[in-house]
Structure formats: C-alpha cells, structure tokens
Amino acid sequence: MNKKIIYVDMDNVLVDFPSGISQLKKDILLEYKDKLDEVSKIFSLMIPMPGALEAIKKLAKVYDLYILTTSPWNNPTALQDKLDWIKKYFGNSSDDIFHKKVIFSHHKNLLKGDYLIDDRTNNGAGSFEGELIQFQTELYPDWESVTRYLLG
Numbered sequence: 001m002n003k004k005i006i007y008v009d010m011d012n013v014l015v016d017f018p019s020g021i022s023q024l025k026k027d028i029l030l031e032y033k034d035k036l037d038e039v040s041k042i043f044s045l046m047i048p049m050p051g052a053l054e055a056i057k058k059l060a061k062v063y064d065l066y067i068l069t070t071s072p073w074n075n076p077t078a079l080q081d082k083l084d085w086i087k088k089y090f091g092n093s094s095d096d097i098f099h100k101k102v103i104f105s106h107h108k109n110l111l112k113g114d115y116l117i118d119d120r121t122n123n124g125a126g127s128f129e130g131e132l133i134q135f136q137t138e139l140y141p142d143w144e145s146v147t148r149y150l151l152g
Helices: 017-021 026-031 052-059 078-090 143-151
Strands: 005-008 064-069 102-104 115-118 131-134
Touching (some): 052 078, 052 143, 131 143
Parallel strands (some): 005 064, 005 115, 064 102, 115 131
16 A cells, blocks of 8 residues: 655745744844845754654654755755755664655646645645645644644
C-alpha cells in the first residue's frame, strides 16, 4: 500500500522566520528592509516552529513526507543554509525522515502529491493539484491542528 504524499514548506511552516530576523543587526534590517530573505546566512539563524519537529515525526509514520521550499533567487547562501537546517534538525543519515527528500522550486504546482502544507499561495502553492493545507490560518493555526486533521 502506497503512503499518501505530503509536501511541507519551510519558511513560517517548519522554520520560524522571525526568529532569524530578530538576530539581525539594525543596519542589516534597514539595508534589506523589504527583502529580508535575501540577507546572507539568515536561514542558518532560524529555529523550528513550535510543535513542528514532533508533528513531522508523527506524520512520517503514516505519510510519505518531502520538504518543498523556495530558495530566494538573490540570496546565494539560502539553498545551502536551508539544507544545513534540515540536516541539523532532522539528521543526515539514510534512514532520517528527509534524507534526499528535499525539493527546491519556485513552481510548487508542478509537483504531484496529496497534500501541501504551506503558509502562502505564492510560488504555485495556490495551484497545487492536491489539497493545500494553509498553515497559520484560522482553520490550521498551528502544528497541532494540522496533525489532528491529517491523523484524524
């Protein structure tokens, strides 16, 4: 029996983006005011969203999980920083949840799967053919609500 596929976004879903911003110096905040995702190394500063690690471990018992995230086009360290973050929090051995199950794309609608957990509809998330579980909304405000829905 094939497991259903869930894609999980990183920024503001698995990863607490504001936790990285809070560590930036004032001059960097001013320089990158409307483009904070372009700050070099910002993704290496972030911590997991509350409940994310525990929820992923529970969901991995039932579903086939993949990370599906966008790497900012104008941030040369973002892709490596995001991959390092995944390895830090989920491990790097062949039996770890996300080992070789990470997809970087600006076109999330091109992937086939059952669910996409994302906080926004940008980068094709709103056109995903499976079910979009929009994180940090009234229906799915946190990982507890997402887990409850997906595990019944």
